Amino acid sequence: MGILNVLSRNFWRRSRTRKPADRVPYPADFRGELAHRLDLCTACGTCSYVCSPTAITFVSEADGIVWRYDAGRCTFCGRCVEYCPTRALSFNPKAASPVARREQQLTNDLVPYQHCERCGAQLIPMPPETLVSLYHSPEGAAQAAEMHRLCDRCRSRLASERVKSGLKR
Numbered sequence: 001m002g003i004l005n006v007l008s009r010n011f012w013r014r015s016r017t018r019k020p021a022d023r024v025p026y027p028a029d030f031r032g033e034l035a036h037r038l039d040l041c042t043a044c045g046t047c048s049y050v051c052s053p054t055a056i057t058f059v060s061e062a063d064g065i066v067w068r069y070d071a072g073r074c075t076f077c078g079r080c081v082e083y084c085p086t087r088a089l090s091f092n093p094k095a096a097s098p099v100a101r102r103e104q105q106l107t108n109d110l111v112p113y114q115h116c117e118r119c120g121a122q123l124i125p126m127p128p129e130t131l132v133s134l135y136h137s138p139e140g141a142a143q144a145a146e147m148h149r150l151c152d153r154c155r156s157r158l159a160s161e162r163v164k165s166g167l168k169r
Helices: 002-012 046-050 079-083 128-135 138-148 152-165
Strands: 034-036 056-061 064-070 089-091 106-112
Touching: 034 064, 046 056, 046 079, 079 089, 128 138, 138 152
Parallel strands: none
Antiparallel strands: 034 089, 056 064, 064 106
């Protein structure tokens, strides 16, 4: 008889189901969809290294490095966002779709190569926003940007040329 009492009480009460427009707001530190800013990414691999379920991987291609993200494998732990040195990753305050098709859970972003200003070798330079945060001033970042548009070998050569000529930066 217990079940009939529960059914009869529920039959006469109003529905307690929330409508989509009546959704509870997300908290400020909600970990929703992962957002990747290509203009800040240097494809350093830190996010892939700290990702336990290997939801983030990198694949080298001829014209750049592909940043691959599989939302179906992601546990939304936030370690990739926390450790990204250029702040290219962040969480959107929007929940990922739980019933998305498999194709919608995969993200492939190409981080394009640029060329060294001296020798033409392929490189991915540091973004200007990151340089400002590293050097704590736009003036220091502007001076450092010249060096960061060079490959490692040309950067070493330029530094040794400056030391030899007596110019220090």
